Amino acid sequence: MNRPLRIGLKASCVVGFDGRQHVLWRDGEVVFEGARILFVGRGFPGEVDQWIDHGNALIGPGFIDLDALGDLDSTVLTLDNGDERRMGRMWSEEYLATGPRESYSFDEEVFKYRYAFTQLIRNGITTAMPITSMYYREWAETYDEFAAVAGVAAELGLRAYLGPCYMSGMSYLCADGSLAQHWDEARGLTGLDAAERFFRNFDGAHDGLIRGALLPDRIQTCTPALLQHTAALSRELDAPVRLHCCQSPGEYALVQQLRGHSPLGWLQQLDLLGPRSLLPHGIYTSGDDDLRRLVDGGASLVHCPVVFARDGEALNSFGRYRALGINLGLGTDTWPADLLDNMRQGLNIARLMEGNAEQTSALDMYNAATLGGAQALGRDDLGRLAPGAKADITVFDLGGLHLGPLFDPLKNLLLAGRGDDCIASYIDGRCVMQHGQVQGVDYRALQQQAQQQFHTLMRSHSDRAFGQPDWRGLFKPAIPFADAYSAAAPLCAASTPQD
Template sequence: MSRPATIIGLKAACVVGFDGTQHVLWRDGEVVFEGSHILFVGRGYAGPVEQWIDYGNALISPGFIDLDALGDLDSTVLTLDNGDERDMGRMWSEEYLARGPRESFSPEEEVFKYRYAFTQLIRNGITTAMPITSMYYREWAETYDEFAAVTQVAGELGLRTYLGPCYMSGMSYWRADGTLGHHFDEAKGLAGLAAAELFFQDFDGTYGGLVRGALLPDRIQTCTPALLQKTAALSRELAAPVRLHCCQGLGEVAMVEQLRGCSPLAWLEKLNLLTPRSLLPHGIYTSGADDLQRLVNGGASLVHCPVVFARDGEALNSFGRYRALGINFALGTDTWPADLLENMRQGLNIARLLEGGNSLTSTLDLYNAATLGGAKALGRDDLGRLAPGAKADISIFNLRGLHLGPLFDPLKNLVLAGRGDDCIASYIDGRCVMQDGQVQGIHYPALQRQAQRQFEKLMRSHAERAAGQPDWKTLFKPAIAFADDYSATAPLSGIDPLL
């Protein structure tokens, strides 16, 4: 017989509860949970509690939901102020495709990058994640065996995840004349979908329900009609969520219009892929009101990732206007750092700049997207909220930091000045996965050293994909030029991090 679950009570200066309709703030609040479920949220719990933990001047919040969570060593940071991607080997060149793509990492290194990324997610108060990685560095796409190992990592760390191997039937590449080409291999795409179906059947619901399956085709422009039609049918059969990146670039929109004769969202509507099970990062480039109405009619959710697009001068126009139409928003990080507070802050500022004022988008709107909106996108009414019967997915944010300034409203202070690493403790499914900022079972210095070694290997791999295979050290430019040629021979890490 299993032992009865321990009843644990948490106390803090502020608690974000849920009244059945919306978040509400409790001062000097309490959260009590037994096993994986919450029993009580409020003040003055009178029942038995085997352990009380008082976090003092802190905010107890529902854990954040990241539905485009970086599961990688971030490669987009390499493009920052670094010129054209055609020249720096992030995307494939025609000659690289002709030689035959290859893996940048070993199987063990592929799995490690998830351990590194999942640790970062937990460290930043994220309790539910649907990860995303780059396919540019792969021989083709992700594999069943790889994700069987990733599932084990998620289970060990205790992160709630929606997993499945990414699959695709095509890849864009740069031709020698500087134009963009598109290579398709239908057989590989369909084999990837079959692997994703097998993974779903084998792993959905494992680790006590922490691991759930999902269908994760790569991007709309890398998928053929047959692959997406079969994805839609399989999603209906399995009741599985589908995440598909779309409307995220002008080149993508032009390609879909050329090949399919309509806008990306109109094409997805024809394929029956605009449903309440559809999660769509990023929704930036749409074809006017008709496209937005398609989202509303189908019930699909947009996954908003403001930080990664703002770096390149792009933005959703606008969060408030989309939301006013009835479009559901979730949030995603999609890049380093894995900080949803930063995405809330930049998302709020960007929305108000584009909206010309502060009336359409509020601080709470962004917080809701990271909690209730993410839960709705997943079809879960037991996530993204602290209420009796909900899952005990809880993040605690320290409010003592000098950088937060004098406290008026804990949420406003955190969104205006907070950081993900203000999260000091996290519980997922009732299990304490982080305490005092330390993710259980992880040695941070060793983790960072391994990540640094792999990142340098990733940088070297850019030379293989770039036209002419230049010296990899010429592909990346520091913000401040080196004073001498020391950089040509010294390791990029220079100083061992976190020693």
């Protein structure tokens, strides 16, 4: 039986792992055979079928995005647009009464993942646990949809933790501006059944590239019964559970009102603060009592600094959480799918919140995007370049003028780098991107289809807003239009249909 090709990569800098921490090799080499790394260092003594010299570049482990945008992101529509509850992003009482409906067709739902997964790979992300918005859904995600999504991830070569999102409720906006809750317990449990079926059928599919996960929507949209069943199923299947919590004052107050506990206190009651629990975002807590619950349970927080900073919110503080022993991973959660940007902004935000530069370092952020993400998933074969680890490898070009003169490649990338400085990516030993081109993807056609589909999403805002106003009037540009069309015109007349 023929062995797999043995590939060797060279670059001016290589991030290896010495068993305890990342270490930097100058003029380093990485050799892998099939899906596994054989060697990291300098002067590999064995035979290599093909050497690839990337020159002035940083070879490192692929990034792990635990709240990876799997959508055509709608937050660009909410930026500086006033109260987003009135713009048709949230369900209105009218919309709920007439019956929620899908904004996209089945094929469009699957396409949004193809678009997003391409963006993730393009930005150096090799392992993703996707997230999408339920506001645009008739209810939640489906088994059939995710069977197709698993195929898309495998085709592109992305390592993905997948499962249909499920929920037992949804907040909606009343005419007087207050929020209320709509519950459908049976539908939530049916969604969990679909998630279990997906896990049993797809966990380990495509040679292990696809793994299953239990992905309930948000803590305030899940009933006690749904989360109790989720906790039990997680134990039975040894499945990771990701549950968004502690992300707004409104959520915190609602959980206290409904459940009599802080969000983390309630999850502790439900046995959902264990090592298999991944919790975006951990910002609003009761304080030390809640943080101690995280430490004692071993749950991981998924930090998404950029999306919250846009609304003036931040974790307080990354360094303190880490010093307490809380494992932190990173997520993008919004466009762009750039973890380098999240590391840079996360570092700056942490230092502003902490009032010093001592508690959080650049390496802390890099570790969260690699080793922290791997720990959250229970994987000691991801997030590092070491013999025996998976050959999930990225190559970042260090020759860009915007990076400035180099001293430490990681510091330069965190200070000035971009996700699209990633020029090559290998996942499970397969080259999925070379010279910045994701294999098999026509970027121009992909972007054109995304633009057309985004128009569909924009139009759907009218359905959810009170009185079904013209969708064109729901959004305003940063700079007012100078012509007579004003805000009633499509935002991108060259590429957005008029009807």
